[in-house]
């Protein structure tokens with residue numbers, strides 16, 4: 316009898332694997348709040364990386380909504396990430412821009428980092444452009460290069476921190492989504508063509524982004540390991556957003572700005588820092604804006 320009593324009490328007190336997640340209905344509520352705050356109905360979303368918040372300046376006829384004012388949204392805690400959604404028009408396409416993203420190292424659960432992506436899905440967004448600042452481990456890369464992401468290595472995901480962990484709600488997507496086509500090949504081709512057309516040359520790269528959790532920058536051995544595993548650059552974001560976007564059927568374009576070369580030699584005395592990352596973001600802001608604006612224009616023409 317005692318054993319059975321124990322079982323029944325376990326049943327009533329068992330933890331839920333939904334503790335970090337929001338229900339479909341809660342997402343609906345967020346969307347209703349946003350729709351009441353703006354007349355824009357975006358078909359495309361842009362996530363601004365560190366130092367790249369200026370991408371939102373491309374939008375006209377804007378409505379801005381602070382993350383603080385959006386139910387269930389995390390808040391931005393990192394310098395260089397403002398913390399608001401900007402709705403507006405870009406080359407006749409209705410766009411929502413995330414000016415400030417959420418990172419695993421800030422303490423958010425992987426599931427919560429990508430809340431905005433699912434909100435965008437319910438808002439009607441079909442295409443998402445995910446940008447980031449990253450450090451290069453490919454020895455051919457230079458600071459200021461712009462890398463179109465052809466694939467990623469989600470290091471936290473490979474050891475147990477994937478944003479899709481937990482019960483799967485099939486209204487979002489399948490239990491076991493494939494990621495071999497996570498970065499849309501047509502968009503990649505379009506972005507390459509656009510970039511070459513507007514004058515990018517050797518500073519245009521295509522490569523593999525490795526997500527690490529941060530907030531520490533890499534040790535020399537970690538940087539070397541990243542390269543051996545197949546990374547061209549490393550950063551502390553992007554993979555969770557891309558995974559959730561692909562899971563719910565969005566087309567994804569990823570763009571990394573190379574803000575530093577990750578140190579892979581033991582005889583070096585210099586160290587990376589976030590200020591440098593933000594500074595390179597500012598220096599290359601105009602080029603990133605040009606690229607993104609033109610890609611969005613072409614996507615608009617295709618629609």
Ligand SMILES: O=P(O)(O)O[C@H]1O[C@H](CO)[C@@H](O)[C@H]1O
Pocket residue numbers: 363364365366393416418446447448449529550551552553588589592
């Ligand atoms: O990935 P984003 O947000 O562009 O920022 C990158 O830059 C910061 C480090 O300087 C980290 O947050 C890293 O992920």
